[in-house]
Amino acid sequence: MKKRINFPKIKGKLCYNEPLSAHTTFRIGGPCATWVEPQNEKELKNILKFARSKKKKIFIIGAGSNILFRDRAFNGIMIHLGSKNFRKIHFTGTKVTVGAGAMLSQIIMQACKNGLSGIEGLVGIPGTMGGAIFMNSGYNRVVTDSLDEIKVMERKSGNIRRLKTKNIKFAYRHSGLNSYIMLEATLRLKKNNRKVVTEERARLLGAKKKTQPLRERSAGCVFKNPDNRIPAALYIEMSQLKGRKIGDAKISEKHANFIINTKSAKANDVLRLINLVRKRVKSRFNINLIPEIEIV
Numbered sequence: 636m637k638k639r640i641n642f643p644k645i646k647g648k649l650c651y652n653e654p655l656s657a658h659t660t661f662r663i664g665g666p667c668a669t670w671v672e673p674q675n676e677k678e679l680k681n682i683l684k685f686a687r688s689k690k691k692k693i694f695i696i697g698a699g700s701n702i703l704f705r706d707r708a709f710n711g712i713m714i715h716l717g718s719k720n721f722r723k724i725h726f727t728g729t730k731v732t733v734g735a736g737a738m739l740s741q742i743i744m745q746a747c748k749n750g751l752s753g754i755e756g757l758v759g760i761p762g763t764m765g766g767a768i769f770m771n772s773g774y775n776r777v778v779t780d781s782l783d784e785i786k787v788m789e790r791k792s793g794n795i796r797r798l799k800t801k802n803i804k805f806a807y808r809h810s811g812l813n814s815y816i817m818l819e820a821t822l823r824l825k826k827n828n829r830k831v832v833t834e835e836r837a838r839l840l841g842a843k844k845k846t847q848p849l850r851e852r853s854a855g856c857v858f859k860n861p862d863n864r865i866p867a868a869l870y871i872e873m874s875q876l877k878g879r880k881i882g883d884a885k886i887s888e889k890h891a892n893f894i895i896n897t898k899s900a901k902a903n904d905v906l907r908l909i910n911l912v913r914k915r916v917k918s919r920f921n922i923n924l925i926p927e928i929e930i931v
């Protein structure tokens with residue numbers, strides 16, 4: 636690990652040599668040199684300016700549920716929008732304004748309580764609103780189905796802009812928003828019967844629990860579904876790889892597109908398993924599986 640940098644004073648959380656394994660659902664990852672949680676947009680802008688002046692890499696982390704951090708140290712600045720200002724959820728009729736750091740599960744619960752539907756199809760995804768927009772995440776529905784606009788900060792200038800969903804080129808697990816930091820989202824939901832929305836949420840969660848290893852340490856589906864009707868999980872299953880283990884990383888028996896950390900897996904174990912899957916599926920079916928998870 637390199638020497639600590641003299642970070643500008645901020646009111647938000649700041650720490651050094653923070654283990655990233657504590658901040659990912661995989662529970663994997665080496666330390667990061669600097670971990671920072673800005674208290675507001677002004678502090679975030681100052682951090683970006685500081686990082687640029689010191690030529691430090693930055694990475695924005697949400698709930699860390701779609702990331703595999705390597706075992707070696709990350710020597711840049713890890714920015715987490717975990718402070719109160721970035722986690723606000725505010726309902727005005729059918730409109731909801733949500734901070735990028737708010738957890739999807741909390742937004743869904745509150746929408747159910749208010750008898751609003753449109754977001755319950757994301758139930759069981761353990762991420763933040765910012766991460767979900769960046770990944771264009773979805774289960775029964777995708778996040779962009781009810782997204783009206785987002786407030787972002789330009790990574791280079793620190794300027795704040797509002798982008799309408801219709802002007803963003805969202806695609807399957809892709810947003811193209813790499814030059815921005817998501818700050819806030821505005822969703823348009825539909826009035827519905829509270830009981831109906833709550834039951835739909837429970838039904839979808841029950842279905843997800845039945846087919847996916849939600850209680851294990853993972854980062855969700857490792858590979859994108861290839862551009863045809865056969866899901867990646869089926870190719871992996873047909874390659875007889877269910878249950879295959881390298882170190883403490885294992886291909887889930889329940890859902891072959893999940894790699895789980897059974898105890899204290901290293902990123903390297905997961906990466907070797909990813910390579911094995913890609914090679915096997917390529918040689919048997921001539922299909923190139925592309926990782927959905929981000930490897931940092």
Ligand SMILES: Cc1cc2nc3c(=O)[nH]c(=O)nc-3n(C[C@H](O)[C@H](O)[C@H](O)COP(=O)(O)OP(=O)(O)OC[C@H]3O[C@@H](n4cnc5c(N)ncnc54)[C@H](O)[C@@H]3O)c2cc1C
Nearest residue numbers: 697698699700701762763765766767769772773816817855
């Ligand atoms: C058990 C399990 C089940 C899952 N099920 C699903 C599913 O059904 N469907 C699905 O699509 N995904 C699923 N996932 C994957 C993951 O939960 C989603 O992709 C989630 O939306 C990621 O959100 P996050 O906050 O954890 O993002 P992170 O993993 O922290 O980050 C993901 C990416 O988003 C970027 N990012 C995060 N926040 C911001 C921000 N504020 N501004 C700019 N960029 C940002 C990060 O830099 C990174 O590139 C699952 C994961 C697990 C562990």
